[in-house]
Amino acid sequence: MTTILALTVKLWLNSFRGFWVNKEDIKTLTRISRSLWGDFDRSLAISEDTLSRIALLRLSDELILERASKSMIERAEKYPPKLLKLTHPFFRMAPIERFLLTTLHIEKWGYSRIARTLGIETSLMESWAWATRIKYCFQEMEAEVEYPRGPSALGNSCPEYNASAPWPQRLLDDELGKRERSFISNHLMACQSCRKLLEVTRKMMFKIEKMIPVDTSPEEMDFATNRIDDVWKSGEALFRPSEVTFGRSLLHFLGRPKVQFILVASAVFCLFWFTRT
Numbered sequence: 412m413t414t415i416l417a418l419t420v421k422l423w424l425n426s427f428r429g430f431w432v433n434k435e436d437i438k439t440l441t442r443i444s445r446s447l448w449g450d451f452d453r454s455l456a457i458s459e460d461t462l463s464r465i466a467l468l469r470l471s472d473e474l475i476l477e478r479a480s481k482s483m484i485e486r487a488e489k490y491p492p493k494l495l496k497l498t499h500p501f502f503r504m505a506p507i508e509r510f511l512l513t514t515l516h517i518e519k520w521g522y523s524r525i526a527r528t529l530g531i532e533t534s535l536m537e538s539w540a541w542a543t544r545i546k547y548c549f550q551e552m553e554a555e556v557e558y559p560r561g562p563s564a565l566g567n568s569c570p571e572y573n574a575s576a577p578w579p580q581r582l583l584d585d586e587l588g589k590r591e592r593s594f595i596s597n598h599l600m601a602c603q604s605c606r607k608l609l610e611v612t613r614k615m616m617f618k619i620e621k622m623i624p625v626d627t628s629p630e631e632m633d634f635a636t637n638r639i640d641d642v643w644k645s646g647e648a649l650f651r652p653s654e655v656t657f658g659r660s661l662l663h664f665l666g667r668p669k670v671q672f673i674l675v676a677s678a679v680f681c682l683f684w685f686t687r688t
């Protein structure tokens with residue numbers, strides 16, 4: 412009986428998913444938008460506009476964010492804001508590269524999520540991420556950090572080093588498979604040159620993270636969150652009025668075949684229980 416109750420509650424809660432976009436996702440979207448458009452006001456206006464279009468589709472939180480990001484990147488590529496390149500070297504990078512750096516370093520998205528958002532193969536991510544990081548750090552920013560060169564000589568037990576997709580990046584992005592992770596962590600305890608390689612890469616990654624200008628003050632973030640939340644809610648109210656009030660959402664919920672099946676099953680179970688005792 413408890414299981415049936417728990418299942419019903421879970422189903423009901425699930426029926427609310429996607430109605431209101433998650434506040435953490437709004438913050439992520441605000442930073443992604445900022446990486447594409449630079450100034451706060453413009454980023455907010457474009458996030459609002461994009462989300463109000465996406466409100467038409469009934470998607471999960473994760474998909475809303477991915478669709479909105481993709482749509483904003485396409486828009487930034489089509490209509491790049493004039494003079495944006497002058498505000499910070501970051502904006503000399505292509506919109507898709509700025510999105511990549513922001514999601515990797517600030518939002519800590521995994522390779523598969525970024526690849527899914529952009530509609531590319533996950534296997535391309537490693538070398539693309541590496542090339543973009545090197546380009547941003549040393550070409551655009553001319554940052555004063557050590558260049559992460561590969562090892563001059565590989566020891567017998569050192570992990571294979573691919574210069575366009577090196578293992579230290581994979582490790583720092585938390586993208587190592589279980590076996591590779593345990594092999595590398597054991598190896599690092601014994602090999603000084605691999606530890607050095609990892610350290611140099613870590614410093615470069617840290618530097619890049621500090622050089623991504625998507626910082627938004629807590630006040631701006633609260634303002635953006637409330638504004639976008641309002642836009643989302645009014646979109647929901649406009650396109651799905653029957654699901655907005657509690658009573659109506661309950662009626663809609665009870666009307667779902669899966670829920671009706673659970674209710675009938677519970678009734679049969681109760682009847683059986685009472686007649687038995």
Ligand SMILES: [Zn+2]
Nearest residue numbers: 566569602605
């Ligand atoms: Zn080694």
